[in-house]
Amino acid sequence: MPTRKLEKVVSLKDIRVACRECSLIEICLPVGIGQSDLDRLDSIIDRKRPLPRGDHLFRIGDPFQCLYAVRSGSLKTYATSEDGQEQVMGFHLPGELIGLDAIAEGDHPLAAKALETTSICEIPFHDLESLGTQLPSLQHQLLRIMSKEIRDDEHNMVILGQKSAEERLASFLISLSNRFIRRGFSAHQFNLSMSRSDIGNYLGLALETVSRLFTRFQNEGLLRVDRKHIELIDRERLCVFSGARCSHGTPKQHSQHSQHRPSKDQ
Amino acid sequence: MPTRKLEKVVSLKDIRVACRECSLIEICLPVGIGQSDLDRLDSIIDRKRPLPRGDHLFRIGDPFQCLYAVRSGSLKTYATSEDGQEQVMGFHLPGELIGLDAIAEGDHPLAAKALETTSICEIPFHDLESLGTQLPSLQHQLLRIMSKEIRDDEHNMVILGQKSAEERLASFLISLSNRFIRRGFSAHQFNLSMSRSDIGNYLGLALETVSRLFTRFQNEGLLRVDRKHIELIDRERLCVFSGARCSHGTPKQHSQHSQHRPSKDQ
DNA sequence: CGATGACTTGACTGCTGTCAACGTGCGTGG
DNA sequence: CCACGCACGTTGACAGCAGTCAAGTCATCG
Numbered sequence: 248m249p250t251r252k253l254e255k256v257v258s259l260k261d262i263r264v265a266c267r268e269c270s271l272i273e274i275c276l277p278v279g280i281g282q283s284d285l286d287r288l289d290s291i292i293d294r295k296r297p298l299p300r301g302d303h304l305f306r307i308g309d310p311f312q313c314l315y316a317v318r319s320g321s322l323k324t325y326a327t328s329e330d331g332q333e334q335v336m337g338f339h340l341p342g343e344l345i346g347l348d349a350i351a352e353g354d355h356p357l358a359a360k361a362l363e364t365t366s367i368c369e370i371p372f373h374d375l376e377s378l379g380t381q382l383p384s385l386q387h388q389l390l391r392i393m394s395k396e397i398r399d400d401e402h403n404m405v406i407l408g409q410k411s412a413e414e415r416l417a418s419f420l421i422s423l424s425n426r427f428i429r430r431g432f433s434a435h436q437f438n439l440s441m442s443r444s445d446i447g448n449y450l451g452l453a454l455e456t457v458s459r460l461f462t463r464f465q466n467e468g469l470l471r472v473d474r475k476h477i478e479l480i481d482r483e484r485l486c487v488f489s490g491a492r493c494s495h496g497t498p499k500q501h502s503q504h505s506q507h508r509p510s511k512d513q
Numbered sequence: 514m515p516t517r518k519l520e521k522v523v524s525l526k527d528i529r530v531a532c533r534e535c536s537l538i539e540i541c542l543p544v545g546i547g548q549s550d551l552d553r554l555d556s557i558i559d560r561k562r563p564l565p566r567g568d569h570l571f572r573i574g575d576p577f578q579c580l581y582a583v584r585s586g587s588l589k590t591y592a593t594s595e596d597g598q599e600q601v602m603g604f605h606l607p608g609e610l611i612g613l614d615a616i617a618e619g620d621h622p623l624a625a626k627a628l629e630t631t632s633i634c635e636i637p638f639h640d641l642e643s644l645g646t647q648l649p650s651l652q653h654q655l656l657r658i659m660s661k662e663i664r665d666d667e668h669n670m671v672i673l674g675q676k677s678a679e680e681r682l683a684s685f686l687i688s689l690s691n692r693f694i695r696r697g698f699s700a701h702q703f704n705l706s707m708s709r710s711d712i713g714n715y716l717g718l719a720l721e722t723v724s725r726l727f728t729r730f731q732n733e734g735l736l737r738v739d740r741k742h743i744e745l746i747d748r749e750r751l752c753v754f755s756g757a758r759c760s761h762g763t764p765k766q767h768s769q770h771s772q773h774r775p776s777k778d779q
Numbered sequence: 780c781g782a783t784g785a786c787t788t789g790a791c792t793g794c795t796g797t798c799a800a801c802g803t804g805c806g807t808g809g
Numbered sequence: 810c811c812a813c814g815c816a817c818g819t820t821g822a823c824a825g826c827a828g829t830c831a832a833g834t835c836a837t838c839g
Contacts, residue, residue, distance in 0.1 A: 350659075351658075392617075395618075401623070403670055404602060407674045453797075708786090722827060
């Protein structure tokens with residue numbers, strides 16, 4: 248995957264940005280690590296040439312060697328069922344770590360594919376773990392990131408298990424918006440790098456439903472859609488529609504849809 | 514579940530089983546840890562008196578101090594939405610660790626409630642982390658467990674996002690069965706410690722649907738149900754119905770239901 | 780033995796999936 | 810430059826799975 252077609256003259260030197268200079272330093276691993284320790288972390292990280300759209304970072308069953316941090320661009324991770332059906336498990340933006348689910352068994356349970364031209368930091372896990380034994384704060388940070396991943400997954404379970412199609416898409420858009428905010432992008436305007444089909448698959452909806460909902464949201468003045476470009480016009484109301492946590496993770500609002508709300512007991 | 518009505522005179526002394534003597538040692542943290550190291554781990558673990566059914570181990574928002582290992586009995590973890598709606602996130606059997614999702618933020622995002630009389634090992638996280646810096650294999654084991662948790666959550670996302678009601682319940686039963694096997698219990702016969710409502714909530718189904726499916730499965734000769742007692746008669750066929758991974762986590766079988774299978778692309 | 784809660788069963792409804800046709804944008808090749 | 814193909818997206822018609830509502834049964838317990 249790393250090597251594919253050199254394209255242009257992207258000299259490796261240009262890509263070699265140290266952790267300390269990376270704008271994602273607040274999001275990625277290094278939080279709370281001192282300067283000299285940061286350099287040690289930096290030294291084990293490998294930065295490959297950008298991955299063109301559609302290329303795999305790794306495939307299902309690939310042996311686990313590294314964790315990957317997204318530096319720019321985006322990827323989707325997905326599993327495939329026996330019959331070749333694809334199940335999108337997540338979309339990954341700059342600053343996010345991929346491959347945490349592979350530590351346990353030694354191979355990747357999911358595949359990761361670039362949704363656009365994407366550059367990656369490769370972190371050899373063995374080295375990271377060794378370094379972790381020497382740097383408790385790094386170790387702690389790693390545990391925190393994994394814990395956060397678990398928490399996020401739990402949040403996704405709620406969305407998939409209990410929410411209506413409308414709430415799912417609204418939640419998805421708000422969540423994306425929040426993630427963009429964190430990266431210094433506009434909260435109200437962004438481009439989707441994934442297809443309607445990917446979104447639907449991820450949210451457990453048919454792609455037609457996603458398309459219809461985009462149209463409905465637009466008609467209701469919640470947002471404007473033009474192909475991949477999304478403009479959130481009434482973010483507040485979209486939060487209401489999402490029936491849940493709005494800004495960065497605080498709960499909000501209730502919901503009263505008919506279906507998909509089985510719980511009511513105990 | 515192993516114990517159903519333990520009650521009697523469970524003196525605290527009886528419960529004080531060292532890690533090394535615990536029958537769950539293969540499942541819980543200590544895998545791959547040497548004898549003397551095991552004693553050190555043992556020394557930081559606190560074993561409380563059993564939790565009666567319905568009691569909380571912790572509640573949402575409780576400050577995070579400890580991880581908890583189930584020693585006997587079972588619990589459910591759940592979140593509550595603003596309007597008091599409960600969302601069951603998981604059921605936890607002996608040997609499983611609870612609270613991993615609390616490391617990141619310092620408080621518990623979920624509540625944990627005993628489904629029956631349940632005993633617990635309390636592991637102060639701070640101590641565990643310190644010990645981890647001294648015992649790389651312990652540290653590694655902790656990472657593996659968290660990674661597995663992430664992997665399991667991903668599996669749940671597939672079930673919730675893509676599967677029909679029938680497949681969900683079948684998956685749930687097979688998964689339970691597998692977990693019982695791992696603990697040395699019968700794969701074909703067990704007692705559910707949770708209510709139909711809990712199951713439905715967990716699977717994103719109405720409790721009526723769960724009830725109907727139990728009936729249908731029974732009519733089709735897949736299993737026998739009597740209140741909480743389940744006997745899997747045709748485990749193989751139930752696997753087929755689950756449309757996925759059957760034994761311990763290996764993929765299997767296909768599915769061809771009509772609804773709930775939006776993905777089909779790319 | 781009645782109260783309570785858990786579970787079952789039936790009737791009905793509707794959200795959302797499936798199927799299908801049609802637009803739209805983009806790249807390729809003539 | 811245009812025709813063409815192709816992938817992606819939109820929209821409509823229809824149907825079915827599973828939710829809601831409601832009534833009834835069963836078990837446990839005081």
